[in-house]
Amino acid sequence: MRAVVYRGKNDLRLETVPVPRIGARELLVRVAVCGVCPTDIKKIQYGTVPPPRIFGHETAGTIVRAGARARGFKIGDRVALHHHVPCLDCHFCRHHAFAQCETYKRTGITAGFEPAGGGYAEYVRVMPFVLPGVVKIPGKNSFAEGAMLEPVNTVLKAVRRLNLLPGDNVLVAGQGPIGLMFTRLLQLAGARVIATDLMASRLRLARKFGAKWTMLASQPEKAGRAVPCPPSDSAHGVARPAGPQLSPCGVAAITPRGETLNPQLAARGLDAAVIAVPSDDVVRQSLAWLRGGGQLMLFAHTKRIAPSLNPQPSTLNFPLDLASVCVDEKDLLGSYSSDFTLQREVARLVFSRQLDVRDLISHSFPLEQTAQAIALAAHPTPDSLKILVRAGAD
Numbered sequence: 001m002r003a004v005v006y007r008g009k010n011d012l013r014l015e016t017v018p019v020p021r022i023g024a025r026e027l028l029v030r031v032a033v034c035g036v037c038p039t040d041i042k043k044i045q046y047g048t049v050p051p052p053r054i055f056g057h058e059t060a061g062t063i064v065r066a067g068a069r070a071r072g073f074k075i076g077d078r079v080a081l082h083h084h085v086p087c088l089d090c091h092f093c094r095h096h097a098f099a100q101c102e103t104y105k106r107t108g109i110t111a112g113f114e115p116a117g118g119g120y121a122e123y124v125r126v127m128p129f130v131l132p133g134v135v136k137i138p139g140k141n142s143f144a145e146g147a148m149l150e151p152v153n154t155v156l157k158a159v160r161r162l163n164l165l166p167g168d169n170v171l172v173a174g175q176g177p178i179g180l181m182f183t184r185l186l187q188l189a190g191a192r193v194i195a196t197d198l199m200a201s202r203l204r205l206a207r208k209f210g211a212k213w214t215m216l217a218s219q220p221e222k223a224g225r226a227v228p229c230p231p232s233d234s235a236h237g238v239a240r241p242a243g244p245q246l247s248p249c250g251v252a253a254i255t256p257r258g259e260t261l262n263p264q265l266a267a268r269g270l271d272a273a274v275i276a277v278p279s280d281d282v283v284r285q286s287l288a289w290l291r292g293g294g295q296l297m298l299f300a301h302t303k304r305i306a307p308s309l310n311p312q313p314s315t316l317n318f319p320l321d322l323a324s325v326c327v328d329e330k331d332l333l334g335s336y337s338s339d340f341t342l343q344r345e346v347a348r349l350v351f352s353r354q355l356d357v358r359d360l361i362s363h364s365f366p367l368e369q370t371a372q373a374i375a376l377a378a379h380p381t382p383d384s385l386k387i388l389v390r391a392g393a394d
C-alpha cells in the first residue's frame with residue numbers, strides 16, 4: 001500500500017509499505033480521510049520523535065477486515081477512530097486526568113513502524129485497547145465529519161473544565177478550526193463569546209459559529225502593550241481605529257461594527273478566556289481582563305521550553321503576579337487531548353450538525369500531497385482552515 005513515511009525532520013516520503021497484518025482482536029480499516037493536526041505538524045517540523053513513523057491520527061474509513069474476536073464490528077462499517085483510549089481504572093483515570101494515563105499515552109493505531117496514528121496511509125491496524133474508541137459514522141454523515149470527532153472532543157473537554165454560567169462572557173483568542181469549535185461549543189453552553197483573530201475572514205466565520213462580538217487583533221509587534229482604558233462614556237459602542245485594540249478595561253474596546261456592548265461587560269471583566277493561539281502576549285493580556293475568580297484556559301501552549309533556554313524551571317515567558325492567582329483567585333488552567341467519556345456527546349454534536357464541522361474544512365489533499373497539506377496547515381492563509389488528507393474516496 002502507499003503511505004507517507006516520516007524519515008526525519010521535515011522529511012516526508014511517499015513509500016510503498018506492507019498492508020498491516022491484524023490479530024484476532026483487531027481491525028483493518030481502509031482510510032478515507034485523515035485530518036492534519038498541529039501536534040503532528042510540530043513533531044514533523046521539529047523532528048521531536050525518532051523516525052520512521054507514519055503520522056495522522058484524525059482518521060475515518062471503512063472496516064475491511066475484522067479479527068474473529070473483534071466483537072461488534074463488521075466489514076463495511078464506516079468508522080471514526082481514536083488513537084488514544086484510557087484504561088478508566090488507574091489513579092489518573094479515577095481523577096479524570098485521562099491524558100496522563102499510561103494506557104492512554106500508548107498509540108493504538110498504526111500503518112507500520114512505531115505506532116503514530118498511521119492515517120497518512122491507505123490502511124491502518126486498530127489494536128484491541130483502542131477498539132472502545134471506534135465510532136460508527138451514520139449514513140447521512142461523511143468520512144470528513146467522522147475525522148473531526150477527535151479534535152472536537154479535545155475542545156469539549158476544555159469547555160467542560162470551565163465553570164460557566166449562562167450569559168458568561170468568554171474570550172476565545174484565535175479563530176482557527178479549534179477556536180471556531182470553541183466559539184460554537186461555548187455558545188451552545190450559553191456563553192457570550194468574544195472572538196478575536198488576526199484575520200478578518202476568520203472573524204466572519206466566528207459570527208457564523210455563534211460569536212456575539214468579534215475583534216480583529218493586531219500583531220504583537222504592531223500592538224505593543226495594552227492601552228489604558230479610555231474615558232468611561234467613550235468606551236462603549238465606539239469601534240477603535242487601527243493600532244492597539246484591547247485595553248485592560250477590556251472588553252469595552254471590543255466593539256465591532258459600532259455595536260454597543262453591555263456596559264456591565266466592561267465593568268465585570270471576562271468570566272473566562274480560552275487561549276487557542278500559542279502567544280504569551282495574549283495570555284498576559286487576557287489574564288489582566290479576567291474578573292476576580294475568572295478562568296484562563298491554555299489550549300495552544302504545547303511546545304515546551306528547551307531546558308537550555310530555561311535553566312530555572314520557574315522562569316516564565318512574562319512576569320506573572322502570583323497575587324492574581326492567590327488574591328484575585330484567577331485560575332490558570334490547561335487542557336490537552338481528548339476525554340473518552342465525552343465521546344457519545346461529541347458524536348451527537350457533530351453528526352447532528354449542531355456543531356457543523358463541514359464549514360471548518362477548507363482543503364483536502366490527496367495522499368501523495370501530504371507534505372503540501374502540512375505546509376498549508378502550518379502557515380494558514382485567509383481562506384484556509386481545517387485541512388484533510390484523502391487516502392481514498394469519500
Ligand SMILES: [Zn+2]
Pocket residue numbers: 037038039057058150151
Ligand atoms: Zn489531533
Ligand SMILES: [Zn+2]
Pocket residue numbers: 086087088089090091092093101102103104
Ligand atoms: Zn488509566
